[in-house]
Amino acid sequence: MTLAGTIGILATIVIILLLSIPMGKYLYHVFSGDSTRMDHVFHPVENGLYRLMGINASSQMDWKAYIKSMLLVNLVMLLFAYLIFRLQGSLPLNPDGIKSMPWDLAFNTAVSFITNTNWQNYAGEQSLSYLSQMLGITFLQFTSAATGFVAAIAFLRALVNNKSRWIGNFWVDFIKIHTRVLLPLATILAIVFVGLGLPETLAGAAKVHTLSGLLQTISRGPVASLEAIKQLGTNGGGFFNANSAHPFEDPSALTSVLEIIAMALIPTALITTFGMFIKNRRQALILYVFLTGVLLVGTFVIYSSEASGNPMVSHALGIYGPNMEGKEMRFGPALSSLFTGATTAFTTGAVNTMHDSLTPLGGLIPMLFMMFNVIFGGKGVGLLNILMYLIIAVFLSGLMVGRTPEIFGKKIEAREIKLATLALLVHPFIILVPTAIALITKAGTSPILNPGLHGISEVLYAFTSAAANNGSAFAGLNGNTIFYNLMLGVVMLIGRYVSIIAMFAMAGSLAQKSIIPESVGTLRTDTWSFGGVFLAVVVIVGALTFFPALSVGPIAEYFHMWIG
């Protein structure tokens, strides 16, 4: 570890937190119905879109109508992208002559992008035409981020409703997040990215005679426009196979820092938005402190592990230094470690280093972050998970001190606890059961690259990533088989929609409850001690559920590496 590296990590986190506060306030104003200064710019555009789409912007929805619209439009978009991938070989904008995708891979890819996972069983430069990258990938990277985001906003409205079932209009929220947040930010970031070296062209791959007189084919394409929303929308699905490790996706230390900030911006800002919705800044502050603390501890565990290198290499070859296998020179160990921590905390799934080649502890932390699924988390759904854990924590501490559990003035009753428990348990279930199935079948084990304990980690990582809708991988595992395309596809769908539906059902009942004024009997959730309980619940439920699986994967490999 170097001083510069450490300061670089801390400085990036500080910038993220400083930007998250004004961003969170802006999001609150856009979605709480306040009028804003920019209304005269956005209103005409939005009204035009409403007319084109046949949307009545003044109607209100209850939780069932809201989620029905959400699920239906997600299904239509899923089919749309599936068709594009299946037909790309005969569609325009395909200068490199890419073939159409087979059905299982197209299913996996369409599911992966509609669920905001961005797991990639294909290599972008070899398997997707420019049209697919734009009309399939870039398009879904916007809309899947928007879907998660509006789900969180609708839940927040339900939380502060006083006996009203209306939680907003899905279509209006869905359009507004595009016109007022994602499109403007992505446009600015994409143009900056082109300036910093990301290609943006429709010309096919360049064929060059190199300085040594050899032939080299260099893939390129509309990269910058995809990269901007890939990061801003906590998507993570890269244009190229190597993702943000590819010099065209992430050409310098500066672009990497921008990419880290971009993926962290909205999930961290939502904590501020949450605090403003419930009119309790202290609650937001406490969440910021505990979540940032976990992010920092995890990142520095990765950093110190990567910086101290691989003792087996030193022992066998007499070479000493940080673990640079699967890392890029321009990022070095520090920015690689921060990117790894951030991409799994914010469940983005972009990588600027090959996670499969991380040291055991360096690979343990990203797995753990995805298992928690709550260290800020992905766009919108991260906040939903935080709220789910808060409700569980309130219930548990209510039991301990013998008070009626309530959160933000709303009574937590059997229905809410059942739904929160469902949302909580589905995550370990869809990680551990499929991992076990994969490990006892030939279809599951033959695509493993690395032998021994690390091979178990590859499979565990894959299902954790799919369930958390993350998308990063221990990429040695060859996931492009019918078995993995289908298994991972189904896990991504369950991981995305079951918890959203459960949380919406809870929103439906919370919205109609009256707000009880605070009294001396109220268990306060905006205290440091409650923050500690919240963290303890996350760690106990998260870590202990997965401890047996982790101990035969990265933990055992750690001892193997150091003891030999």
Place this chain on the structure above:
Amino acid sequence: MTNLWRSIRVTLVMAVLLGLVYPLFILLIGNLAFPFQAAGSMIKFQGHVVGSELIAQQVNTSGLFHPRPSAVQYAGNGSGGSNLGPTNPALIQEIRNNERALNVLPGTKLSSIPTDMVESSASGLDPDISIADAMLQVPRIAQTTGLSQSVLGSLVRRYETGRFLGIWGEPMVNVMTLNVAIKELMKK
């Protein structure tokens, strides 16, 4: 049914807006403002495009700087890392092979070789090498090309890029820049 029809309309309008209008707008502005970067930072030497400044290429002569080892043989249309895990015997073997293939002069101390010089990059196309890596290659290039070690050493120093703002990234040097500079010197 109204909802299904509306969902289809929303999908089509948004697909055109986000999947066509947005990227084509970036394409337009990007190419007007930054034509060099937008096309992939292609470098010309003696009037011919010889590669991208950002993409490592295979070097098979000892008279030029070599980039970091690549698990994909520098395939500009097939990026990727080795994905070998830290305790995989194949990783040790791969690093040993990279070490043998290292084109450094005999007598170079093993312990002076930085890990980035023998461990494969993440993309297989890493365009940069560490200063230590570059300096270890200087004697070999001097021997092959006849350029003096001090000229080559100062070339490395001239094109060295430090950490961004002193805190982000690592000190390093771009291999394409160095090799074009060597070619220019050889021409004289």
